Amino acid sequence: LISVISNYNAARKVGFPIIISPVSPLNPLWILTSRAFPRILLLKHLPFGLGKWARCTYMGWTFQDKHALHDELGPIFVVVTPSGNEVTVADHQVAHTILSRRKEFIKPAVMYEQLNVFGRNLNTVEGEDWQRQRRLTAPNFNERTSSLVWNEALRQAQDMAHSWTDEGAAGSKETVADTATLALHVLTSVGFGLSYPFHGGVRDLPPGHSMTYRDALSLCLQNIITFAILGKKILSSSFLPRKLRTLGVATKEFQRYMEEMLSHERNMAAKREHGTGNLIGALVRASEEAQQSGDRSDSAHLGLTDDEIFGNIFAFNLAGHETTANTLATAIVLLAAKPEYQTWIAEEIDEVLHSIGDPSKWVYEEMFHKLQRCLAVMYETLRLYGSIVFIPKSTGFHTQTLTLDDRIHVLPPSTAVNINVQALHTDRDIWGPDALEWRPSRWLKSSRIDKDRHKSLTVETPIESEAGTFIPWADGPRACVGKKFSQVEFVAVLATLFQQYQVRPVLQDGESEEEGKRGLMKMVNNSAISAITLQMQEPRSRSLRWKKRNLEL
Numbered sequence: 293l294i295s296v297i298s299n300y301n302a303a304r305k306v307g308f309p310i311i312i313s314p315v316s317p318l319n320p321l322w323i324l325t326s327r328a329f330p331r332i333l334l335l336k337h338l339p340f341g342l343g344k345w346a347r348c349t350y351m352g353w354t355f356q357d358k359h360a361l362h363d364e365l366g367p368i369f370v371v372v373t374p375s376g377n378e379v380t381v382a383d384h385q386v387a388h389t390i391l392s393r394r395k396e397f398i399k400p401a402v403m404y405e406q407l408n409v410f411g412r413n414l415n416t417v418e419g420e421d422w423q424r425q426r427r428l429t430a431p432n433f434n435e436r437t438s439s440l441v442w443n444e445a446l447r448q449a450q451d452m453a454h455s456w457t458d459e460g461a462a463g464s465k466e467t468v469a470d471t472a473t474l475a476l477h478v479l480t481s482v483g484f485g486l487s488y489p490f491h492g493g494v495r496d497l498p499p500g501h502s503m504t505y506r507d508a509l510s511l512c513l514q515n516i517i518t519f520a521i522l523g524k525k526i527l528s529s530s531f532l533p534r535k536l537r538t539l540g541v542a543t544k545e546f547q548r549y550m551e552e553m554l555s556h557e558r559n560m561a562a563k564r565e566h567g568t569g570n571l572i573g574a575l576v577r578a579s580e581e582a583q584q585s586g587d588r589s590d591s592a593h594l595g596l597t598d599d600e601i602f603g604n605i606f607a608f609n610l611a612g613h614e615t616t617a618n619t620l621a622t623a624i625v626l627l628a629a630k631p632e633y634q635t636w637i638a639e640e641i642d643e644v645l646h647s648i649g650d651p652s653k654w655v656y657e658e659m660f661h662k663l664q665r666c667l668a669v670m671y672e673t674l675r676l677y678g679s680i681v682f683i684p685k686s687t688g689f690h691t692q693t694l695t696l697d698d699r700i701h702v703l704p705p706s707t708a709v710n711i712n713v714q715a716l717h718t719d720r721d722i723w724g725p726d727a728l729e730w731r732p733s734r735w736l737k738s739s740r741i742d743k744d745r746h747k748s749l750t751v752e753t754p755i756e757s758e759a760g761t762f763i764p765w766a767d768g769p770r771a772c773v774g775k776k777f778s779q780v781e782f783v784a785v786l787a788t789l790f791q792q793y794q795v796r797p798v799l800q801d802g803e804s805e806e807e808g809k810r811g812l813m814k815m816v817n818n819s820a821i822s823a824i825t826l827q828m829q830e831p832r833s834r835s836l837r838w839k840k841r842n843l844e845l
């Protein structure tokens with residue numbers, strides 16, 4: 293109570309509307325309680341606004357609430373909690389300012405310590421360390437990487453599509469599981485140079501290993517929370533239950549694979565031979581070049597330590613797997629619910645293949661940037677269903693006080709600042725009255741160009757969104773390094789699927805087609821934050837049937 297009173301007094305000086313909360317959103321006990329007994333959140337219905345705090349203090353509340361709380365309180369409000377004050381922002385100019393001013397709005401690296409299982413990495417560091425790691429890692433996400441992503445995603449998507457059409461009229465319930473496999477295989481191939489068949493197939497175990505690289509990585513990713521809480525040391529103990537021991541083995545195996553690959557890449561680099569071209573090789577080379585380029589006492593010439601290379605390889609997998617896989621799965625279900633958009637993207641895919649002459653030649657450089665409708669489907673899916681947990685940024689380490697934009701409000705040190713991405717993405721003032729509708733065509737505008745006196749052409753160009761209005765990959769210096777990676781993967785998969793196939797809901801118990809589509813929308817809207825991202829809570833409750841485009845469904 294004493295903390296709340298003192299925090300309340302501090303919040304009053306800031307001048308934004310205030311919600312007083314008896315709990316802190318990131319308090320582990322509260323997180324567990326609100327998950328185990330979700331009925332506690334019914335407190336939000338208390339009269340006189342007494343339960344407003346229960347609307348905005350649980351994981352994933354922004355997906356449920358959209359812009360509603362901001363409609364009531366304005367674009368910025370403060371939640372006063374026992375452990376501190378949290379400013380929630382849904383003003384796009386202010387959001388842009390926050391994301392651009394890295395030195396004033398600091399990612400609280402201490403909250404990410406647990407994710408340093410294989411080493412400190414881009415996701416978990418701040419300040420000069422972050423600057424050095426970003427300089428050495430980000431340039432490796434280049435056009436060469438995009439081309440590798442494209443080719444592997446095409447290969448995987450072909451096989452995934454076959455497995456879905458093989459299910460016939462019964463359809464497949466495995467959209468989420470299968471897109472997760474696909475995204476994992478793209479990462480193993482681009483990150484590590486190991487290409488796996490979509491169906492798992494048997495890959496010989498390399499000598500001395502008891503698990504494939506793919507299985508070791510997959511286990512670590514699936515159990516990230518357990519893994520982060522217990523740490524590598526505890527997991528290697530032999531007194532644990534079998535499931536945890538297997539996770540311990542996966543951890544060791546993954547580490548060993550990375551060590552072997554690192555020494556292989558180092559040998560290649562020493563012999564001045566080309567590396568395998570994957571991300572781990574690129575990190576080794578970038579790091580060695582930095583070290584050879586000058587004085588090592590100057591941080592600009594420091595490379596990455598071995599642990600930092602391992603940490604970053606794991607970080608790319610962690611940050612790039614669930615995010616991309618979920619976006620794909622959600623988009624596929626939405627397309628099945630709104631088949632008019634399947635026709636819309638198929639039209640574009642046909643046109644692009646026609647324009648490049650040889651329809652069997654799916655080349656990244658020729659195709660990716662022309663498939664704007666496929667990319668529009670990704671943007672629209674991320675706009676409404678793309679929420680990932682944004683850890684609050686702190687304001688207080690470098691500056692004593694901070695002015696938000698040209699407003700008079702001054703934030704005292706150590707105020708946490710949350711950007712409400714869902715509210716920004718559903719703000720009617722930005723997106724119009726149909727802000728809550730999934731409508732990919734909003735991302736393109738058509739215009740007519742006169743070719744000559746007799747001929748004119750309709751061209752579609754992407755709309756430019758104003759800074760801070762669309763930030764699923766964040767924005768500013770700490771924006772996602774894998775943005776293009778995820779776009780290329782998404783577009784390659786959609787183009788492969790919808791060039792040949794169409795998809796519809798499998799109808800249940802005499803349902804009409806319309807009811808089936810509504811069932812899919814219900815499944816997508818029943819989403820919540822699971823580990824890192826928003827996920828459908830019952831993704832196997834409906835099946836999707838796939839058929840060749842030219843056949844009646």
Ligand code: HEM
Pocket residue numbers: 399414415426607608609611612613615616619674678680681682683763764765766769770771772773774775777778
């Ligand atoms: C649809 C897919 C993706 C989405 C929506 C997404 C979103 C984001 C967001 C919002 C952040 C900022 C997080 C924060 O500041 O708290 C971020 C950072 C990051 N992402 Fe992604 N991401 C995606 C795919 C990927 C992929 C494919 C990779 C790598 C292969 C990747 C690697 C990273 C890394 C390393 C960071 C940390 C960057 C830094 O702090 O400098 N992401 N991502």
